[in-house]
Amino acid sequence: PYPTDLKHLTYTSRYCCARASPLVSQNQDLVNKLDIIRRCRHLEGEERSMLSYSRAIAVIKAYPRVIDLANLKGEVAKLPYIGDKLFSMIEEYIKTGEISKSREIAETSRFRSLSAFTTIHGIGPHTARQLYALGLRTLEELERYYEVLPGVTDEETLHNLDADRKTNNDAAVEQTIKIGLALRHDLTQTIPRDEVEEIQRVIMQHLDVVQKGCRSIIVGGYRRGKPQSNDVDIVFTHNDWTLGSQKVKGLCKRLVHRLHEQELVTHVMHLSGFHEHNALRTHHWDSLEKALTVFVLPANSSGKRVYRRVDLIFAAPEVFWTAVVGWSGSTMFQRDLRLWAKQQKGMKFDSSGISRRHDSKLYFPKSEREVFEHLGLTYVHPTLRNA
Ligand code: DCP
Numbered sequence: 501p502y503p504t505d506l507k508h509l510t511y512t513s514r515y516c517c518a519r520a521s522p523l524v525s526q527n528q529d530l531v532n533k534l535d536i537i538r539r540c541r542h543l544e545g546e547e548r549s550m551l552s553y554s555r556a557i558a559v560i561k562a563y564p565r566v567i568d569l570a571n572l573k574g575e576v577a578k579l580p581y582i583g584d585k586l587f588s589m590i591e592e593y594i595k596t597g598e599i600s601k602s603r604e605i606a607e608t609s610r611f612r613s614l615s616a617f618t619t620i621h622g623i624g625p626h627t628a629r630q631l632y633a634l635g636l637r638t639l640e641e642l643e644r645y646y647e648v649l650p651g652v653t654d655e656e657t658l659h660n661l662d663a664d665r666k667t668n669n670d671a672a673v674e675q676t677i678k679i680g681l682a683l684r685h686d687l688t689q690t691i692p693r694d695e696v697e698e699i700q701r702v703i704m705q706h707l708d709v710v711q712k713g714c715r716s717i718i719v720g721g722y723r724r725g726k727p728q729s730n731d732v733d734i735v736f737t738h739n740d741w742t743l744g745s746q747k748v749k750g751l752c753k754r755l756v757h758r759l760h761e762q763e764l765v766t767h768v769m770h771l772s773g774f775h776e777h778n779a780l781r782t783h784h785w786d787s788l789e790k791a792l793t794v795f796v797l798p799a800n801s802s803g804k805r806v807y808r809r810v811d812l813i814f815a816a817p818e819v820f821w822t823a824v825v826g827w828s829g830s831t832m833f834q835r836d837l838r839l840w841a842k843q844q845k846g847m848k849f850d851s852s853g854i855s856r857r858h859d860s861k862l863y864f865p866k867s868e869r870e871v872f873e874h875l876g877l878t879y880v881h882p883t884l885r886n887a
């Protein structure tokens with residue numbers, strides 16, 4: 501059930517963060533078909549075109565009625581980001597139930613291969629296109645290319661724990677891809693909500709041993725109400741508003757160490773340290789510690805252990821709620837929060853802080869609602885942030 505405080509949100513806004521975007525749209529089949537074209541643009545590296553589709557799709561997701569020929573020519577044509585091209589595709593869809601461009605794309609072998617390749621953690625569109633250019637077409641061919649034996653997990657795990665590894669290091673990227681391939685049959689399975697909650701519960705038990713007085717919120721798609729998630733994203737902080745910042749420092753690494761000792765974390769794809777706040781905190785993007793891991797719960801009653809991608813994010817108490825909002829998504833909702841903050845409010849927003857541009861004054865919200873208040877926005881419930 502969606503919350504009822506929708507009346508202040510307007511589906512005609514140019515900003516996703518001022519609209520209500522439910523998980524399932526009134527026009528979901530149309531959205532799915534347009535999303536194929538959007539994904540194709542993304543896979544081909546056509547980012548500007550992808551963004552236009554993302555914006556149009558987000559507007560349609562928030563439109564509260566089924567689109568028909570009458571409202572298409574009226575209200576819908578006037579919606580932001582619905583240009584001539586989108587208008588004719590929607591018209592085609594209403595008349596035929598299809599969008600020919602979308603169907604053509606979905607049938608090409610290139611789209612299918614690039615889509616399959618990018619399901620592997622560590623393979624982005626650029627790498628996918630390089631692999632395709634080498635003549636590779638299927639995941640089985642990728643396994644042979646990377647010399648990965650399916651189901652065999654790589655032993656090299658925490659070697660990177662002590663040194664903060666650069667994300668762009670080629671060897672590290674290749675290592676990530678190999679892990680992703682070896683574990684692909686597990687990692688491409690979606691995670692039901694009760695397992696997401698169980699993972700949080702187990703992690704909190706261990707965090708309590710490492711540092712008492714912490715709390716956490718599951719963010720990402722789970723928080724937006726998705727019944728199944730591709731990974732688990734959790735934001736942590738310490739409950740002590742004044743001393744918590746000190747208590748959180750270095751905690752991510754210590755927790756990951758413990759989870760690894762307990763054989764719960766099996767791989768660490770990336771671990772970024774807690775950088776000292778610089779004196780003015782004009783740059784607040786370094787104030788989050790995070791670990792991108794592969795995690796596996798103890799065997800369940802049927803003895804099966806499924807490897808899962810789990811992202812752990814640690815925030816000092818004063819930026820906990822901005823981190824929660826930032827990591828709750830969706831990606832488009834976040835993008836427009838930043839844009840809104842900059843264009844409409846002269847503020848800077850990202851998951852590690854809110855500041856005023858002209859004097860770099862920092863804001864430390866004490867709740868999620870305060871994040872929206874500081875940005876001059878009506879509160880949007882997480883389940884309505886599916887832009
Ligand atoms: N995020 C973002 N910009 C990105 C990637 C992520 O703002 N380019 C934020 C918003 C996301 C959150 O991080 O909601 C988590 O990202 P995920 O990739 O885990 O996506 P979701 O959790 O939304 O969905 P799922 O994990 O089910 O795919």
Ligand code: MG
Pocket residue numbers: 719720721722729730731732733
């Ligand atoms: Mg997620």
